[in-house]
Every structure is written in structure tokens, then in C-alpha cells.
Amino acid sequence: MRSLHFGAGNIGRGFIGLILSQAGYEVCFSDVNSDLVRLLQEKRAYTVRLANAEQQTFRVEHVTAIHGNQLEAVAEAVAQADIVTTAVGVGVLKHIAEGIARGLELRLERGGAPLQLIACENAIGGSTQLKERVFAHLSGETLERVNRMAVFPDAAVDRIVPIQHNEDPLEVRVEPFYEWVVDESQLFPGFRRIEGIHYVDRLEPYIERKLFTVNTGHCAAAYFGYLRGIATIQETLADAELRRRVRGVMEETGALLIDKYGFDAAEHARYIDKILERFVNPYLTDEVARVGRSPIRKLSADDRLVRPALQAFERGLPVEGLVWAMAAALHFDHASDPEAANIQADLANLGLSRTIANYTSIEPSHPLHEAIRQAYEAITAAASS
Ligand SMILES: NC(=O)c1ccc[n+]([C@@H]2O[C@H](COP(=O)([O-])OP(=O)(O)OC[C@H]3O[C@@H](n4cnc5c(N)ncnc54)[C@H](O)[C@@H]3O)[C@@H](O)[C@H]2O)c1
Numbered sequence: 001m002r003s004l005h006f007g008a009g010n011i012g013r014g015f016i017g018l019i020l021s022q023a024g025y026e027v028c029f030s031d032v033n034s035d036l037v038r039l040l041q042e043k044r045a046y047t048v049r050l051a052n053a054e055q056q057t058f059r060v061e062h063v064t065a066i067h068g069n070q071l072e073a074v075a076e077a078v079a080q081a082d083i084v085t086t087a088v089g090v091g092v093l094k095h096i097a098e099g100i101a102r103g104l105e106l107r108l109e110r111g112g113a114p115l116q117l118i119a120c121e122n123a124i125g126g127s128t129q130l131k132e133r134v135f136a137h138l139s140g141e142t143l144e145r146v147n148r149m150a151v152f153p154d155a156a157v158d159r160i161v162p163i164q165h166n167e168d169p170l171e172v173r174v175e176p177f178y179e180w181v182v183d184e185s186q187l188f189p190g191f192r193r194i195e196g197i198h199y200v201d202r203l204e205p206y207i208e209r210k211l212f213t214v215n216t217g218h219c220a221a222a223y224f225g226y227l228r229g230i231a232t233i234q235e236t237l238a239d240a241e242l243r244r245r246v247r248g249v250m251e252e253t254g255a256l257l258i259d260k261y262g263f264d265a266a267e268h269a270r271y272i273d274k275i276l277e278r279f280v281n282p283y284l285t286d287e288v289a290r291v292g293r294s295p296i297r298k299l300s301a302d303d304r305l306v307r308p309a310l311q312a313f314e315r316g317l318p319v320e321g322l323v324w325a326m327a328a329a330l331h332f333d334h335a336s337d338p339e340a341a342n343i344q345a346d347l348a349n350l351g352l353s354r355t356i357a358n359y360t361s362i363e364p365s366h367p368l369h370e371a372i373r374q375a376y377e378a379i380t381a382a383a384s385s
């Protein structure tokens, strides 16, 4: 069985490639990093190492790679694949869509075997977004036939894989925990189950629980840590006050999730504890720059900060911690992050209120807008005092 996975980065190699390989798939990666593609083509294997005392390793073999710019080769791989997955970043889905569309056309010409395409990105409706991007390259009868041939089930993926600094450039060090949840209601009846994937009828509670707990807490830690000049999540959470504040943000999203989905409060508190322990895994070093990366994406209306904050506010639940996390995100000015630079430029050129409205879609008339503005100003004042 063949799988085609877009994005041979940390999650691609350290999680999705590993699971698919263990489930019996040969994995072909597509990436635009030429060195990575060349190395995968040469070595045809790589190692995944668990970040725990045992340091257990897994060898992923029979892999290969295609450069993402080689559209014909990408299309051919899509036409031949038994499953297509992605972990490129939700903003990159538009760049891989054309190759996938060409491949789906080719597949139709060759008989149109059914295909599932799963976007393993940190986003609500990631595969649905991929489908929209791919379908924008198709039209008429072809589009209708592809729509009957291909399904794009949404997914939630959870495994912390920091930026790698290993001697072997293909090795990936990952936390032992993982969870890959796929919406089976979007799959063809009688689909082949993949070991390692948890199939559910309704994904929304799973993706919101993951995104609003793991990722909201994670980015709050990154943004609060950054304000203190701290470089890693581990160091941030070693500070008792910062840990209390990060936990406070996770408790706010927790109250929302409990109210919205009827989760058991004690069980959810244990879920938060377990995630905080994962964040401080002593066998990993996770940089604030990675976890806070792309603040425009993280501040967007459907992502981990604004979406739970608005939902909690509408239900009359506390949002103070989320407000501070959003204000801190606006202060995130990491030199390596182009999105952070854009926010800083807008703050300088357009002013605070328009910048808040532009990135969060929370208009000045909304009470949360004023709360974010005040928190932002308080952070500015504290920094200059
Ligand atoms: N790292 C984690 O802990 C983690 C966990 C869960 C989900 N995710 C999600 O997985 C996705 C990838 O994250 P990551 O940490 O692996 O990032 P990463 O930067 O390590 O990997 C992304 C890879 O995509 C490649 N890429 C970029 N443009 C491409 C294109 N046009 N075609 C093919 N490949 C392209 C990059 O070269 C890179 O190798 C993101 O959506 C992220 O939110 C990450």
C-alpha cells in the first residue's frame, strides 16, 4: 500500500509517516526542502526516537520523496496513492492544492479508485479547507466526478515534536504520547481502518478539546514566556507564576468545553494536568519561537485564542486569561517570524484598535476588543516602567 504525505518536517516524519509505516504503508514524502528530499531519496529510511528515559527508537523504512515543485511527479504519486495526508501548515495547503488536483484528474482517467485525503494540521476543518483549495483547480464534470471519488475527512492530531537539533538530520525526537483522530462520518462506507488512528462519528468535540487545551495553553505559555525574555516552554513553566497563569487560560477554555460538550469536570482537570506535564517533558526542549510561531494564524477568528474567547464570553464564562494571552500575542515580536513582523508593522502604522480588529475580527464595539486593548497597553506600560 502506498501513502503520499505532504510535508516531511517534524510531524510528517515524527508522527504521520511513522504511523502509516507501522500500519503497512510505504511512505512517499513531498516537500520543498531540497536537502530533505535528497536525503530521504538517498537514505530511504529514518529514525524516530521517543523523548523519555528509555529513548526507544523506531526505524521507518521503504520511504522515498518527491520535490513539491515537480508537479507531474506529485500528480503521479496522487494518482497511485492509497491515502494522501498533509502536515505542511494550514497556510501552505493552497500551495499543494494544484498538484493534488492534477493527480485526482489523472486518477479519474485511470479508473477513479476512491481516495481519502487527510490534512493533519492544527486547524478546525483542515481537510475541508484542503478540499476547497483542491476543488478551486477543478471544474464542471471533472469536479463532480472527483467529488464522488475523493473524500477529505477532517482530523485532529496531537504529538509534541519540537524543532530538531540532531546529528542525523533525518532523525526526529518526539514525545511518547500521540493521538490521531479522524472523522469517520466523512469517509466512504466500509473504508479500511488504519491502526493508530482513532475514528469518531463527530470530530468537533475532539478538535476543540485538543486545539483549545493543548494549543491554547501552549501558545499562552509561549507568549507569556516571550514577554519575560524566556527562550523555552520548559523554562517558562518552571516559573510558578507563569505556570499558574497558563493553567488559568486552560481552565477558561476547560470551562467552555465542559459547558459546551458536557465533559466531566474532574476528568478535564486531569487532562489539563497531563498536558502541562507533556509541555515540560525534560527530554525535550521546545522553543517559544516555535510554539508562538505564526501569531496572525493563532489570532485568527477560528483558531485557538479568539474562537474559545468569543464562545466563552457569549456563555458568560470568564475570559480574562484568554484576553491577556491575545494581548501578549500582539506583543510577540520574534525576529524569525514574518507574521510577527507584519503585526508589529500594523501596530506602528494603523494603531492598536485597527490591528486588533484586523487580526482577531473582534470589532471595536465588542467588549472583548476593549479588554484586549487595555491588556495590551498594560503590558506596554509594565515593559517601559
Ligand atoms: N510539531 C508539532 O508539535 C505539531 C503537532 C501537531 C500538529 N502540528 C501541525 O503539523 C503541521 C506541520 O508542523 P511541523 O511542526 O511538522 O512543521 P515543520 O516546519 O517541521 O514541517 C513542515 C514541512 O512542510 C514543508 N513544506 C512547506 N511548504 C511545502 C510545500 N509547498 N509542499 C510540500 N511541503 C512543504 C516544509 O519544508 C517542512 O518540511 C502544522 O500544521 C502544525 O500545526 C505540529
Ligand SMILES: O=P(O)(O)OC[C@@H](O)[C@@H](O)[C@H](O)[C@H](O)CO
Binding pocket: 122, 157, 158, 159, 160, 161, 214, 215, 218, 219, 290, 291, 292, 293, 294
Ligand atoms: O503547530 P502550531 O504552530 O499550530 O502550534 C504550535 C504548537 O502548539 C503545536 O505544534 C503543538 O506542539 C502540537 O499541536 C501538539 O500536538
